Structures are given as structure tokens and as C-alpha cells.
Amino acid sequence: MTVEIPVTSFGTARTDAAAGTAPKKELDKDTFLQLLIAQLANQDPSSPMDTSQMMAQTTQLGMMESLSEIQASSREQFALQMRMASADLVGQQVTWTDADGKVQSGVVDSVDYSGSVPVLAIGAEKIALDSIAGVRPAGSAPDAPETTPETTPATAA
Structure with a gap:
């Protein structure tokens, strides 16, 4: 079935683009509903749209909305995990590579959550946060060897 969409529906998109607003690159539920309404309004009365096709399209719309909600929830969950991880770094010694390629180290004083990625104040x-390369307890030497029972000197009895 051929879908014809009236030219007037595209006029606003051109006006928005001319006004400096970037056109949408993704289809959302509003676009889907506009296309479905245009398809129903312009269908041939002697051969109407099959109801099973309409149900399939409606089901696809519902699935698309569910996936959008899951995606939004995942983003929120990831943002919360980043906040929790950065809060746990306060008081810890971290290492990172600076703009000159030199490895730096310092103790995290505070965290700023104003941006999309938490920023640690050292x-x-x-x-x-995504520039941190390593974490150690505060006060530990950067290259201190780990102590194991085999390497710990025995105490004199």
C-alpha cells in the first residue's frame, strides 16, 4: 500500500529548519502517529487498511515506547552509579594521566555533580571521573609492595 503524506505536513519542518532548529533524526511516537493518521486519511475507500496491519503497527508503537522507557531508566541508573562511585572516592588516593601525559596522584577532596560526568577535586x-586510572587507600605509597605472610619478616620470640 502506498502512503501519501500531504505536502503541508512537511512545511513546518522546513520552516523549523530555516529558523535554525535542527530537524529530528529519530522517529518518535508522535511521528509514528502522524504517519498512521496520514495513512488512514489517504487510504483508498474501496480497499481499506487491513486491521491486522494496524494492530501490528500499534503493537510496534507500544514496544517502541517500552524500549524508550527502558533506555531512559538505564541512563538514570548509570548516572546514579557514577555518583555513588565518585562519592566513594572522597578521601581515597587516585591516579590519572594529565594533559602532558604525566601520571599524577592525589587524594580526592570533594566531588562536583553539576555536569554529566562527576568531577573530582584533588x-x-x-x-x-572517567579519567581516573587507579584508586588506593589514602596514605599508601604508590609503588609499595603488597605484604603477604611469606614476605613479612618473622618476629623474634
Whole structure:
């Protein structure tokens, strides 16, 4: 079945684009409903749209909305995990590579959540959470060997 959409429905999109608004690159439920209404309004009365096709399209719309909700929920969950992870770093010693390629280290003083990625304050430095390369307990030496029972000197009895 051929779907013809009136030219006037595209006029606003051109006006928006001319006004500086970028056209949408994704189909959303509003676009889907506009297309379905245009299809129903312009169908041949002697050969109407099959109801099973309409049900399939409606089901696809419902699935698309559900997937959109899951995606939004996943984004929120990831943002919360980043906030929790960055909060746990306060008081910890972290390492990162600066703009000159030099490995730096310092203790996290605070966290700023104003951006999309939490920013750690380490002294005067502001480091994005995703730039952190390592974490150690505060006060531990960067290259201190781990102590195991085999390497710990025995105490004199």
C-alpha cells in the first residue's frame, strides 16, 4: 500500500529548519502517529487498511515506547552509579594521566555533580571521573609492595 503524506505536513519542518532548529533524526511516537493518521486519511475507500496491519503497527508503537522507557531508566541508573562511585572516592588516593601525559596522584577532596560526568577535586586539580586510572587507600605509597605472610619478616620470640 502506498502512503501519501500531504505536502503541508512537511512545511513546518522546513520552516523549523530555516529558523535554525535542527530537524529530528529519530522517529518518535508522535511521528509514528502522524504517519498512521496520514495513512488512514489517504487510504483508498474501496480497499481499506487491513486491521491486522494496524494492530501490528500499534503493537510496534507500544514496544517502541517500552524500549524508550527502558533506555531512559538505564541512563538514570548509570548516572546514579557514577555518583555513588565518585562519592566513594572522597578521601581515597587516585591516579590519572594529565594533559602532558604525566601520571599524577592525589587524594580526592570533594566531588562536583553539576555536569554529566562527576568531577573530582584533588587539591587545585579538577579531574573527570572517567579519567581516573587507579584508586588506593589514602596514605599508601604508590609503588609499595603488597605484604603477604611469606614476605613479612618473622618476629623474634
